[in-house]
Amino acid sequence: MITLAKSAGFCFGVDRAVNLVFDILKKGQKVASLGPIIHNDQLVLKLQNEGARIINTPQEAKKDEIVVIRSHGVPLSIYTEFAKENISFADATCPYVSKIHKIVKEQSINGKTVIIAGDDTHPEVCGIQGHCIGKSYVVANAEELESLYHKLSDEEKNNSILVAQTTFNTIYWNECALIAKKLYTNIKLFDTICSATSIRQSEAASLAAMNDIMFVIGGKHSSNTKKLSQVCSQYCKTVLIETKDELFDIDLFAYDKIGITAGASTPAYIIEEVLKTMSEILRNEENELDFATLLEQSLESEKIYNGKRVKGYVTNVAANEVHVDIGAKQAGIIPADELSDNPTLKVEDIVKKGDELDLVVVKVNDQEGIVTLSKKRCDALAGFENLKKAYEEDAVIDGVITDVVRGGVLVFACNTKLFVPASQASDKRVEDLTTLLKQNVKLKVIEINEKRNRAKGSVRAVLATARKEKQAKFWDEVEVGKTFTGEVKSLTPYGAFVDLGGVDGMIHVTELSWSKIKHPSEVLKEGEVVEVYIKDVDKEKKRISLGYKKSEENPWVIFSSKYNVDDVVDAKVVSFTTYGAFAEIIPGVDGLIHISQIANKRVDKIADVLKVGQDVQAKIIEIDANKKRVSLSMRALLSEEEQKRDRENIDEAVEAGIIEEPTAE
Numbered sequence: 001m002i003t004l005a006k007s008a009g010f011c012f013g014v015d016r017a018v019n020l021v022f023d024i025l026k027k028g029q030k031v032a033s034l035g036p037i038i039h040n041d042q043l044v045l046k047l048q049n050e051g052a053r054i055i056n057t058p059q060e061a062k063k064d065e066i067v068v069i070r071s072h073g074v075p076l077s078i079y080t081e082f083a084k085e086n087i088s089f090a091d092a093t094c095p096y097v098s099k100i101h102k103i104v105k106e107q108s109i110n111g112k113t114v115i116i117a118g119d120d121t122h123p124e125v126c127g128i129q130g131h132c133i134g135k136s137y138v139v140a141n142a143e144e145l146e147s148l149y150h151k152l153s154d155e156e157k158n159n160s161i162l163v164a165q166t167t168f169n170t171i172y173w174n175e176c177a178l179i180a181k182k183l184y185t186n187i188k189l190f191d192t193i194c195s196a197t198s199i200r201q202s203e204a205a206s207l208a209a210m211n212d213i214m215f216v217i218g219g220k221h222s223s224n225t226k227k228l229s230q231v232c233s234q235y236c237k238t239v240l241i242e243t244k245d246e247l248f249d250i251d252l253f254a255y256d257k258i259g260i261t262a263g264a265s266t267p268a269y270i271i272e273e274v275l276k277t278m279s280e281i282l283r284n285e286e287n288e289l290d291f292a293t294l295l296e297q298s299l300e301s302e303k304i305y306n307g308k309r310v311k312g313y314v315t316n317v318a319a320n321e322v323h324v325d326i327g328a329k330q331a332g333i334i335p336a337d338e339l340s341d342n343p344t345l346k347v348e349d350i351v352k353k354g355d356e357l358d359l360v361v362v363k364v365n366d367q368e369g370i371v372t373l374s375k376k377r378c379d380a381l382a383g384f385e386n387l388k389k390a391y392e393e394d395a396v397i398d399g400v401i402t403d404v405v406r407g408g409v410l411v412f413a414c415n416t417k418l419f420v421p422a423s424q425a426s427d428k429r430v431e432d433l434t435t436l437l438k439q440n441v442k443l444k445v446i447e448i449n450e451k452r453n454r455a456k457g458s459v460r461a462v463l464a465t466a467r468k469e470k471q472a473k474f475w476d477e478v479e480v481g482k483t484f485t486g487e488v489k490s491l492t493p494y495g496a497f498v499d500l501g502g503v504d505g506m507i508h509v510t511e512l513s514w515s516k517i518k519h520p521s522e523v524l525k526e527g528e529v530v531e532v533y534i535k536d537v538d539k540e541k542k543r544i545s546l547g548y549k550k551s552e553e554n555p556w557v558i559f560s561s562k563y564n565v566d567d568v569v570d571a572k573v574v575s576f577t578t579y580g581a582f583a584e585i586i587p588g589v590d591g592l593i594h595i596s597q598i599a600n601k602r603v604d605k606i607a608d609v610l611k612v613g614q615d616v617q618a619k620i621i622e623i624d625a626n627k628k629r630v631s632l633s634m635r636a637l638l639s640e641e642e643q644k645r646d647r648e649n650i651d652e653a654v655e656a657g658i659i660e661e662p663t664a665e
Contacts (some may be wrong), residue, residue, distance in 0.1 A: 003207060007203050010265070014071055021033065030051065030062070033053075033055070034058070040266060058087055059085065061085075068090050074093070074123075104128055114134070116163055118140070118164060145162075146183065157184055162176065197224060200264065204231050208233075214261065216232060216239070219265060220240060241274070304364050304371050312332050313356055320335070324359070326373070330370060333372055334372075334373045343438075360373065361373060362377070376415075382415065384453050398413065399457075407421060408433070411441065419456050427459075444458050444461045479534065480536065485529060486530060488524050496520045503544065514554055555586060568618070619636040
C-alpha cells in the first residue's frame with residue numbers, strides 16, 4: 001500500500017515565486033532570478049529553457065530584465081543596490097520570511113543581539129542576517145547555542161532574541177528553546193518556523209510511524225527536504241530521491257507499506273512521475289496508483305471556501321494569533337480577536353497547543369497561502385442553540401457584560417453575545433451603563449429571533465425573582481432586636497431608608513444620633529453600608545422601624561460610668577438662662593451652674609462673669625440620673641473662708657427680702 005502525504009509538494013511561498021516567474025515570462029518579458037528560484041534542479045532547468053536565467057548579483061542584470069527575488073529573501077543591501085542601479089525587480093520573498101526580516105530589524109534597532117537558529121550557508125539565513133542592524137549569530141542546534149553563550153559578553157547574553165529559519169527542524173527548535181530559557185537571561189523567543197513547515201514535518205512523522213519505508217522527494221540540497229528526511233528517519237527507513245530514476249535501485253517488493261512525502265520546492269509533476277513509476281515497478285493492478293486520484297485525495301480537505309466549517313489542530317500559540325493545521329496546503333491562522341467574544345480572556349486561557357477546534361473559514365488568501373479562521377463565530381452558532389434551549393426551559397444562565405451599545409448592553413453568555421435592553425440590565429435605574437462593564441451577571445433569555453440568530457436577555461428578571469425570594473425569607477425570619485447590614489437608599493428630612501436585602505426599613509431622624517441634628521445627611525450618606533437593628537416591625541403593613549444609635553454610645557451612659565458627685569470637671573459654657581449658665585461636660589451632657597454657684601459675690605448679670613465658649617472648672621454637686629440633670633458649682637472650688645463670707649452675704653440678703661433662698665435647680 002502506498003500513501004501520499006496531504007502536504008506533499010509546493011508550499012504557498014514557493015508556488016507563489018514559481019508562478020510569478022511564469023507570469024512574467026508569459027507577458028513576453030525577460031526574467032533573471034537572483035540565485036536559483038527554488039532548490040530543485042529539474043524545475044530550475046525547465047525555467048531556464050523557458051527563458052529565465054540565473055544571476056548571482058544585481059550588477060549582472062540586463063537593462064531589459066526583471067530581476068525576481070526568490071522566496072528565500074535577500075539582505076537589505078540588495079534592495080539598496082536595486083535602487084542605486086535603477087534595476088526593475090519583482091519581490092517573491094515568502095511572507096513568513098519577510099516577517100522575520102521585520103522582527104530582526106526592529107529588535108536590533110532597539111539594541112538586541114540577534115541569534116538565528118538555522119543553516120548559516122542557506123540563502124534565507126543570509127538574508128535574515130542582512131536585515132540585522134547590530135550583531136547577529138547563527139547556531140545550527142542546541143549545542144551550538146550553548147557554546148555561543150560562553151563566547152558572548154554579559155550585555156549580549158542579557159539582551160538577545162532567538163528566531164528560527166522558516167524550515168528549521170521543529171525538534172531542534174524545541175531543544176534550542178529549552179537551552180535559551182535555561183542560560184540566557186531575559187532572552188525573547190520568536191518561533192518563526194513556517195506553519196506549513198511544522199504541519200509538513202508533523203504529518204511526515206505520523207506517516208513514517210505507520211509505514212515500513214518513507215520516500216522523501218526533493219532536491220538533495222534543499223534545506224526543508226533534508227529536514228523532512230531527518231524527521232522520517234527517526235521512525236522507519238527513509239530514502240531521499242530527486243526523480244523517478246532513483247527508484248530502480250531500490251527493492252520496493254521488500255516493503256508492504258510505503259509512505260511518500262515531498263519537500264516544499266518539489267513540483268507536482270515530479271511527484272506524479274515517482275508515483276506512476278513506483279506503480280509500474282510493483283506491477284500490481286490493485287496497488288497501481290493514479291496520481292490524479294491520489295492528489296485529489298490529498299487535496300480534498302484543501303477545498304477551502306469562506307463560511308466552510310472545518311476542524312483544526314493548534315500547532316502554535318502566539319500573543320496575537322493562533323496557528324492551526326486544517327489539513328490543507330494553506331496555513332490556518334486564527335487572529336486573537338476571532339478566538340472569543342469574552343474580553344476577560346487571554347489567548348493562552350482559550351487554547352493550547354494540540355487542541356482540536358471547530359472553526360469557520362473567514363477569508364482565503366491563495367496568494368499568500370493563508371486561511372483566516374474564526375473560533376468565536378463557530379462557538380456563536382453553537383452558543384445560539386444553547387440560548388434557544390435556555391429560552392425554552394426558562395433557565396437562568398451566567399454571563400459577563402462586555403459592551404455598551406445603543407439602548408442597552410451586550411452580555412457574553414454560552415460562548416456568544418446577546419442584547420440586554422437598558423431597562424432589563426438591572427433591577428434599578430442605571431444612568432451610566434458603562435458602570436456595568438465587566439460585571440458577572442445571571443440572566444434569562446426573553447426573546448429569540450431564529451432568522452437572524454439573535455437573542456435578547458434580561459438581568460432584571462433574575463434579580464426580581466431573587467428579590468421576591470429574599471423578601472419572603474426576610475418576613476419569615478425578621479424579629480425585633482435582630483441586627484442587619486444594609487445600604488442607605490435615600491435620605492429625607494424625617495429619616496433614612498435602608499435596603500436590608502430586598503426589604504426597606506426606616507431610621508427616624510431621632511434615632512440617628514444621641515445629639516440633636518437638623519438633617520440625616522449630617523450622619524449618613526446615600527450608598528453607605530450601615531449596621532442597624534429592628535426596633536419595631538409591622539408584618540401586615542410591611543413596615544419596619546430601625547434603630548441605629550447604640551446604647552453604649554449614649555452620652556448619659558458614658559457620663560455615669562466616668563463621673564460622680566464631688567468630681568471636678570472641665571466644662572465649656574454653651575448657653576445662659578435667667579437663673580444660671582449651662583456648660584457641656586461631655587458631648588450630649590450639659591450641667592447647670594446656678595447663678596448663685598458662679599462666684600462668691602452677688603452676680604446680677606451672668607454675661608459680666610462668663611462668656612459662651614469659655615472653658616471653666618466646676619464641681620459636680622448633684623446628679624439626677626432619672627431626670628438626666630447635673631448641677632455644677634464653680635463657687636464650690638473657692639476657699640472655705642470665701643464660701644463662708646459668701647454664705648453670710650446671701651443669708652443677709654434673704655433676711656432683708658432682697659433675694660429668695662437659692663436652690664440647686
